[in-house]
Amino acid sequence: MSDKKIPYKIYLEESELPKAWYNLRADMKNKPAPLLDPATHKPMTAQALSGVFCDELIKQELDDSTPYFEIPEAIRDFYKMYRPAPLVRAYCLEEKLQTPAKIYYKFEGNNTSGSHKLNSAIAQAYYAKQQGLKGVTTETGAGQWGTALSMACSYFGLDCKVYMVKCSYEQKPFRREVMRTYGASVTPSPSMETEVGRKILAEHPGTTGSLGCAISEAVETATKSEGYRYVLGSVLNQVMLHQSVIGLETKAAMDKYGIKPDIIIGCAGGGSNLGGLIAPFMGEKVRGEADYHFIAVEPASCPSLTRGKYAYDYCDTGMVCPLAKMYTLGSGFIPSANHAGGLRYHGMSSTLSQLYDDGLMEARSVKQTEVFEAAEQFARVEGILPAPESSHAIRVAIDEALKCKETGEEKTILFGLTGTGYFDMLAYEKFHNGIMTDYIPTDEEIQANFAKLPKID
Ligand SMILES: *Cc1c(COP(=O)(O)O)cnc(C)c1O
Numbered sequence: 001m002s003d004k005k006i007p008y009k010i011y012l013e014e015s016e017l018p019k020a021w022y023n024l025r026a027d028m029k030n031k032p033a034p035l036l037d038p039a040t041h042k043p044m045t046a047q048a049l050s051g052v053f054c055d056e057l058i059k060q061e062l063d064d065s066t067p068y069f070e071i072p073e074a075i076r077d078f079y080k081m082y083r084p085a086p087l088v089r090a091y092c093l094e095e096k097l098q099t100p101a102k103i104y105y106k107f108e109g110n111n112t113s114g115s116h117k118l119n120s121a122i123a124q125a126y127y128a129k130q131q132g133l134k135g136v137t138t139e140t141g142a143g144q145w146g147t148a149l150s151m152a153c154s155y156f157g158l159d160c161k162v163y164m165v166k167c168s169y170e171q172k173p174f175r176r177e178v179m180r181t182y183g184a185s186v187t188p189s190p191s192m193e194t195e196v197g198r199k200i201l202a203e204h205p206g207t208t209g210s211l212g213c214a215i216s217e218a219v220e221t222a223t224k225s226e227g228y229r230y231v232l233g234s235v236l237n238q239v240m241l242h243q244s245v246i247g248l249e250t251k252a253a254m255d256k257y258g259i260k261p262d263i264i265i266g267c268a269g270g271g272s273n274l275g276g277l278i279a280p281f282m283g284e285k286v287r288g289e290a291d292y293h294f295i296a297v298e299p300a301s302c303p304s305l306t307r308g309k310y311a312y313d314y315c316d317t318g319m320v321c322p323l324a325k326m327y328t329l330g331s332g333f334i335p336s337a338n339h340a341g342g343l344r345y346h347g348m349s350s351t352l353s354q355l356y357d358d359g360l361m362e363a364r365s366v367k368q369t370e371v372f373e374a375a376e377q378f379a380r381v382e383g384i385l386p387a388p389e390s391s392h393a394i395r396v397a398i399d400e401a402l403k404c405k406e407t408g409e410e411k412t413i414l415f416g417l418t419g420t421g422y423f424d425m426l427a428y429e430k431f432h433n434g435i436m437t438d439y440i441p442t443d444e445e446i447q448a449n450f451a452k453l454p455k456i457d
Contacts, residue, residue, distance in 0.1 A: 026067035097398065099404050106246060126152075134227035136149070137228055142342045261412045264415070265297060
């Protein structure tokens, strides 16, 4: 098919939208390692998890053999309000870069929460409602997950309690107010409301918090409140399962026009958008049906895949959550305060960690000043103001397109544009004022946290 016929935006019809999520683990030869009980170091059972998570979500979490899970109709109806997400041919960026590469991006920022996180939030709220729960608790860092969950909970009439990392709570008052508009209660973390919060504050007075710490608080509140469970916006298998809707739509849209990507790029925080985007493509790769070059992009200031260790670690600072085997910087790792671009979790989804360890995926780390340069370049030609997180993927997509310019190769590049950056203007401001710097942790800093990894034999 000639290039000219490919529209700027490729949409699917409502009838072509995915009816089931795809569970990549079912096709993986080396399965991701199981979650372990932090006390006994034995694999977590569904029963042991049931005080923390919703029952149906536990089933999804532990299932590494069922390839497809039907998407309940109520969730598909909600998806129809903002999906399909457009798959855009970046003609303007290609023109600007003067590259022979063909660039596509899947844009997930077309909803009020501004990111892909709503795809899993609505699923998790649905299952909580089905179980007859009163509400859910969670943590949020930059605020996208908390916003998405607030929207999902208000849709199904559930109470929503969000622990927001204190520095974001103070720096992003508008995010907080969006959450409250949707009826959520938002508490800066660490707080005096929980035992673990009080303990962390006593040990580190004046701390501005971390995701790991907010997770501990949210889990504690869920387990101590009747009718509440904890939900998480990334890292877990269930989240990656729900996010497979991104990749399934992308693949269906590309197949419609006979497009096959050579390179697939995504930013990686906890790994859910990247895992979701690549799922059906990686499925083909592990089944030996096709080959693709996958690239995970992470910040140089929080480099879990490129500089972390593949080991069992705590998922939270308070060490109350199950242990996960993942590429990790250690649960005590807190990215430098100068880091502005999100993607600050210390670990990586166990599924992506296993794929990376098996050599099925590449990982690259990029500096934030280079990320914001790419963000600005993209905004000026493609019209969308990208989230700093998403801009990590833009950076590497541009780098790859420029390589094609040198070699003359006409590669097809696909990347995930996970969201918009309207609430990140303080970071953009720093960049424009020329005061954004790059902080790269030293080997000593990284080693110091490895020493605190749990000993598992
Ligand atoms: C949360 C978020 C990410 C990173 O999370 P993953 O689970 O790694 O996908 C990336 N982009 C945006 C816009 C986000 O909100």
